[in-house]
Amino acid sequence: MTSITDITWLHWTGFIGAVLFFLALDLGVFHRKAHVVKFREALGWTTLWFSLAMAFAYFIVPADSRTEFVTGYILELSLSMDNVFVIALIFGFFKVKLEHQHRVLFWGILGALVMRAVMIGVGATLVARFHWILYFFGGFLVLTGIKMIFTDDDGVHPEKNPVVRLVKKFFPVTNEYHGQHFTRHVNGRLFLTPLAVVLVMVETTDVVFAVDSIPAIFGVTQKTFIIYTSNVFAILGLRSLYFVLAGMIEYFHYLKYGLSLVLIYIGAKMLAVIWEIKIDPNVSLIVVASLIGLSVLISLIASRGVRKPPALDRSTE
Secondary structure, eight states, X not given: OOOGGGOOHHXXXXXXXXXXXXXXXXXXXXXXXXXXXXXXXXXXXXXHHHHHHHXXXXXXXXXXXXXXXXXXXXXXXXXXXXXXXXXXXXXXXXXXXXXXXXXXXXXHHHHHHHHHHHHHHHHHHHHHHOTTHHHHHHXXXXXXXXXXXXXXXXXXXXXXXXXXXXXXXXXXXXSSOOTTOSEEXXXXXXXXXHHHHXXXXXXXXHHHHHHHHHHHHHTTOOOHHHHHXXXXXXXXXXXXXXXXXXXXXXXXXXXXXXXXXXXXXXXXXXXXXXXXXXXXXXXXXHHHXXXXXXXXXXXXXXXXXXXXXXXXXXXXX
């Protein structure tokens, strides 16, 4: 029986190679031409990525780490749902056409894969060298979870984003969109399009959300292969999940409370080790899945009879 200690560079190479292949197939074949991703197509892709994640857990992940992988995957995917809603607000703010949103998400997620790899690598190095940092992560997650409960989201403010302001300082930006292009040459000078600014916003929001999600996954496991692969599958499913959920933002009002309780639980689990209290991975899987599922169920029940909110206006450029 394969164990986590049997994971070699061949597993890493094979996994990364497979991910790059699927991404190339996605952009080069299935989404070669810009088009509106409708609900049925998005639901199909979401189901496919979830099935691939579960197949990976059963056939590739060592038996002694499967529960940790599934828990980490559910945790990261659930935390990504908050990111989905922020991305919807960004697209609405910039009035990005529906047929161009997939391209932004594709390159945004490609960048997220690289950034997550760097952050996970740094985190794993720090944990290996300074084990006490796990307690810092735990305290940070507990405080973040509590803050989420009592803090309301005040929307998207691109003008306050320091990265966006930095980009505009060094690169000129066109006033109008130019299809699905991120750059355009005007009188021999390279300009960024507003779509590139949107991409920068999407990338920076992922970094912000990763500040919560990366410490959280270390509360589930410290196995780097499990941490990264569960993150990757969650991120890969984020694009299709966006097109499934973007039109139902108002129906998940209580989701943030479920996510906050998950962060508090994971943080408390990490701090409990100080008193030599260790929680079984199966218990963590049940707790995380139950909190997320219950918050979604309560949200759907509460939204019954509520008139569907108008779709975000993303049809104009």
